Amino acid sequence: MSNRLFTKDTQAIFWNNNKSAIQRMLDYDYVIGREKPSVAAIVAPTSSNKFEKFFYGPDEIMVPLYRTTADAVNEHKNADVLLNFASFRTAYDVSMEAINMGDQFKTIMVTAEGIPERLARKMNQAARDNGILVIGPATVGAITPGAFKIANIGGTIENIIKSKLHRAGSAGLVTRSGGLFNELCNIISLNADGVAEGVAIGGDRFVGSVFIDHLLRMEENPDVKYMILLGEVGGTEEYKVIEAVKSGKIKKPIIAWCIGTIAKHFSSGVQFGHAGASANAERETAEAKNAAMREAGIHVPNSFNDLPQTIHQVYTDLRKEGVISEIEEPEVRTIPKTRKPKNFICTISDDRGEEATYAGYPISSVATPDTGKSIGDVVSLLWFKKVYPKWATDFIETVIKTVADHGPAVSGAHNAKVTARAGKSVVESLVTGLLTIGPRFGGAIDGAAKYFKYANDNDMTPQEFLAFMKKQGIPIPGIGHRIKSLRNPDKRVEGLKKYANEYFPSTSLLDYALEVEQLTTSKKDNLILNVDGTIGILMVDMWRALGYSEKEIDEFIESGTLNSFFILGRTIGFIGHVLDEKRLAMPMYRHPFDDILYDVKPAEEIK
Secondary structure (H helix, E strand, C coil): CCCCCCCCCCCEEEECCCHHHHHHHHHHHHHHCCCCCCEEEEECCCCCCCEEEEEECCEEEEEEEECCHHHHHHHCCCCCEEEECCCCCCHHHHHHHHHCCCCCCCEEEECCCCCCHHHHHHHHHHHHHCCCEEECCCCCEEEECCCEECCCCCCCHHHHHHCCCCCCCCEEEEECCHHHHHHHHHHHHHHCCCEEEEEECCCCCCCCCCHHHHHHHHHHCCCCCEEEEEEECCCCHHHHHHHHHHHCCCCCCEEEEEECHHHHHCCCCCCCCCCCCCCCCHHHCHHHHHHHHHHCCCECCCCHHHHHHHHHHHHHHHHHCCCCCCCCCCCCCCCCCCCCCCCCCCCCEECCCCCCEECCEECHHHHCHHHCCCHHHHHHHHHHCCCCCHHHHHHHHHHHHHCCCCCCCCHHHHHHHHHHHCCCCHHHHHHHHHCCCECCCECHHHHHHHHHHHHHHCCCCHHHHHHHHHHHCCCCCCECCCCCCCCCCCHHHHHHHHHHHHHCCCCHHHHHHHHHHHHHHHHCCCCCECHHHHHHHHHHHHHHHCCCCHHHHHHHHHCCHHHHHHHHHHHHHHHHHHHHHHHHCCCCCCCCHHHCCCCCCCCCCCC
């Protein structure tokens, strides 16, 4: 474990969408000038959203949301802190899951109080066995000023700056109490140069890390020049610190005080706020621990009121000795008083600069012939925010050209022509054609990809796939053609298969579909893999070869991405038919009577 608790690169996964606490972290990030936000992801088990918007200074950022910790970890390998804001009913399970994730997490903070003590002890031991530092339960967290802070620790931004928590000082601060932590930070800022690292270990009886864990680390942390320990009545953890000082394990100066000295004036045992703040023996009293620490050479004031003076004295002495040098105050960014959330989000293009960009690439870098870029490249940028290799962009372009038109008789082209002849504009005519695209016209691309992939993912044999589709009562999308057959193959399909076999790294789904085709054509020779099916299946093979996960490909299919290729291509053909009607100056269209079966019976009269 590094002797520094957090750095300016530390990122956390935040469990539970506690928006106010997350916003405070991000405001702190902005003020101290972090390059990347401290919250990498949020786990929100009940949310169906993909992200949450937060302010980052005057602007907004999107923080991704996940249903499970495992999903978040899978996408954010560098996030090594888990901020567990689950309720006491859930906090144990969330922490144990994180502890068992190998070496993903170095630190886990548990904010819940009231976790059953048996479970807390089990959780804490599991964390120790795995080399994970647990802060809490029942804590407000920790802070490395100028680098990273957990949630609400330190209070408001105004209080943080006032307490010099926006940049590193010289003191290492460890307390049990979160409320008194903020007060101590303020005292240290008034009487010394601030805090280098601060931890509120938590108020429950059994916490994951105790005073000695943090003080031993701070002893090795060069940023910490002296340490301040605020204990309380109850427990014996302070005696471990005493032993470390006596044995020489801790050499840096320690200032310490145990609150709760008033307890001696009560005739019976009194618990002071925290579950662990109750003396069960003489040596657990605040008075006994203060005396023992003073005897060991620790700087212990005569009362809490004298603590500021003691801090100032130790700090002044270390300055004189040259251990602590002057701190250069950094420039502090300010949070705007009023911030307005944006109504729209755009992640594909930006037109605010001198030149508009497609997914970060200036239009001029892809538009002109000398760039060597095609429509396929523009699609890969604007639809997928990726720079696809040439074999993939050429395939996209091939698909667009292949589906551009299928004659004037299909429903979309027919609608566009009829509307154009009614005197409507190109846009109006085009829209009527596009509105016909769906499950019956163009939808086979989506359907073929969906069902063939499902069968392939679930290791169905071609025979099992046919039986499955029959049971569903659904004709297999992408199979069958009215005119083309084995004896009269579709040249478009042949061209797509030839291209894929020559340029695709692999065609596992196409190979599977061709096995299915062997079975379907054995029944009827026009039950071939048609052009829609071939396109849908090869799109899946393309995305697999480009490294997309099966889940990402499923999302493409469900969102209508495949049908979008048909829409884009067929738009070219529809416009062609509309312009053809305009060029020929065709009159208003009226369907001939002899092509309509009239079956009009007298209306039934209701009395």
